[in-house]
Amino acid sequence: MNSSRLLFHRMRENWNYKYKIIKTVIDWTILIYLVVPAAAITIFVYRSWWIDSPAWIASVPFPLLFAIYFFLLWGSYFKTYIREADIIFLRKNERLMLGLKRGGIIVSYLTEALSAAFLAVLISPLWMIHYGLSVKQLILFFGMWVSLRWLIMAVNGKLNVHLRGWRSLVRSIPVVVGAGTIWWLSYKALQSSSLLSVFIIIILNGTASMLLLKKRFTSIQTFEQDLSIDEKDKNKYTEMIFGLSMDIEKLPKPKPIRKSPRLYSKSNRIFKTRSPRNGFLELFIKASTRDTEYVRGYFQVLGITAVAIFFSPPIWLKITIGAVGVFFLIVWIGSVWYKLIGGHPFTKKYSGKEGYIKGKQIVTVVLLIPFVIICFLNVWILPWIRSLFLFF
Incomplete structure (x- = not known):
């Protein structure tokens, strides 16, 4: 088996896993009564945007649109589709393992580019009809957005994914500030219609992401970090889907042992009248x-x-x-x-x-x-x- 076949096999396993989880939440009744009507309503609303701009868009200035898309930059990683058992089997075949990792990183790049294209199509009627901007500016906007998202994903891949609580928050502050600065410069470049500045920002973001990914792309020594990232992404998706269904029995999350709970620490009564x-x-x-x-x-x-x-x-x-x-x-x-x-x-x-x-x-x-x-x-x-x- 070569690295390409192994990669597609792992990707198919990943999609099958997600499909099985979704099936536990969305049965045929939910599909008929909620998902299908919601999809039909979404199509109807989107078509109406091309006919006439919705009233609410008047209260959304262009800078606010930039701010909204800043929050969409977060929450993803470059996946390598590494499994825990690979430390025994694949590490003996360095060429196969590197091919798998490189393919996974390239697929992550392409997936984010497709996500940016989908978001561009989604807001294109508002972009062109309400804001009066061109398709070229829309492409440049999402070029800056996806390149910065690549950079954030690469930075997150260098950080310790096991940190939780206040340590994770403190560690994230420089990343958020840096990303916010780049996004503000991107807004200024797009507003000034400076194509050279926009292209420079896109190229710098993309190049920086590649440099940060170089070790993961060319070495198998990052196996533990790659595995942690893939497991975190998988668990995050699982928790999100399971959280939508209150009927699925979930394992209790580990919580720190406390002598008394934060709320109602003395188990005092809420109602004076007992009934x-x-x-x-x-x-x-x-x-x-x-x-x-x-x-x-x-x-x-x-x-x-x-x-x-x-x-x-x-x-x-x-x-x-x-x-x-x-x-x-x-x-x-x-x-x-x-x-x-x-x-x-x-x-x-x-x-x-x-x-x-x-x-x-x-x-x-x-x-x-x-x-x-x-x-x-x-x-x-x-x-x-x-x-x-x-x-x-």
Whole structure:
């Protein structure tokens, strides 16, 4: 087996692995009722952008567009498709292993270039119709974007991927500052229509990424770092997909041992009145707020739906997305309630009791109220304010 066949075999394994994970989350019912309508709505909205610019784009100045794409620069690595067992088998065949690594790095370069092309096609109607810029400027913009993304990926490949917490944050500050400076210079070069400056930035970013990748590209001595990067990328994707499904049983994440939790450290009572309903409510509040996974999931549902409603032009589409969001949130709340209360060995025997049912109903209503308010603001209040104040 040569290095090209081995690379395509590893890539196929990687895609099959991701496909199996996605199948555990998106069954045929979700595909029919959520994914397919969402795809149809996306196509409809995108077509409407070519006909007429959406109203919300008026409140997005061009510098803000640059800032948004700065946040899309992060979160990826150059993968080499190395496996742990390769230390025994492939290291004996240095030529085969180097061919695999080089092929993986080249594929990563091409994948990011295709991602940039997709993003360019996505915003092209807004770029040309609203901002009045040319296709050449769009190509240069995404040339700068993908070259800087390559550079950030190469820098991340040189850093210790095992660092967590404040150490990882401190280490990332110089990288963010440096990338922000380059991106600001890119904005200035594009604004001044200086083609020479734009080409220099693209070439410098691309060359710097290649220089930083030279050791990984030409040596097998970076095996441990390559393996760590591939495993981190794989685990990140797995956690993201599993996090979408509350029904999949996940292994508990290791947490530092504490003498007492940060919240409710003395396990003090939340409600003065003791009743079965308040008991279930108190148990749910303590269990859910002590785990950031549930808090983050709730705000993710709110944020994603609010953004979708804000960016959708027709009023009927806003109402439809809001209704789908309410349905999805109710299902999500039910899944969390079952995981924390209904499925627990000590409380599931009370699932038919009045206190259990009332507690679940109160939790559902309370968590729906902010969601409904946000939807109401997006659908009716914000358009009304814009009609009164043209500068808003």
